[in-house]
Amino acid sequence: MAADWNDNQPIYRQLRDKVVGLILDDLLAEGNALPSVRNVAAEYQLNPITVSKAYQELVDEGLVEKRRGLGMFVLEGAKSRLLEAEREQFMRAELPAFVERVKRLGIDPRKLLDKIEQVGEREDT
Secondary structure: OOOOOOOOHHHHHHHHHHHHHHHHHOOOOOOOOOOOOOHHHHHOOHHHHHHHHHHHHHHHHOOOOEEOEEEEEEEOOHHHHHHHHHHHHHHHHHHHHHHHHHHHHHOOOHHHHHHHHHHHHHHHE
């Protein structure tokens, strides 16, 4: 995790989002332990309460669980729940704004789809 915090949202929320990204990218698989609060706080020079608050949000969302004396672990099904939520967020909030911009710029939707496929093919190689 890179420590590139910004002023747009609280650090605990940014840390939560970084852990979510690690889960979505399979860098933290289901059943894996999260780095300890103490280690994350030391590595990124954060208050342990900030790290705990981020981790608690993940617990509250049903993505990780606390195991007394062992730490925090990614729950089974966490990635699929995250993907479902992220897709819904994209379709509800981001896609309409994207479509509006495409229209405003006069981009042909067929050409846009061709470009998306080209970019996807490059990433697959």
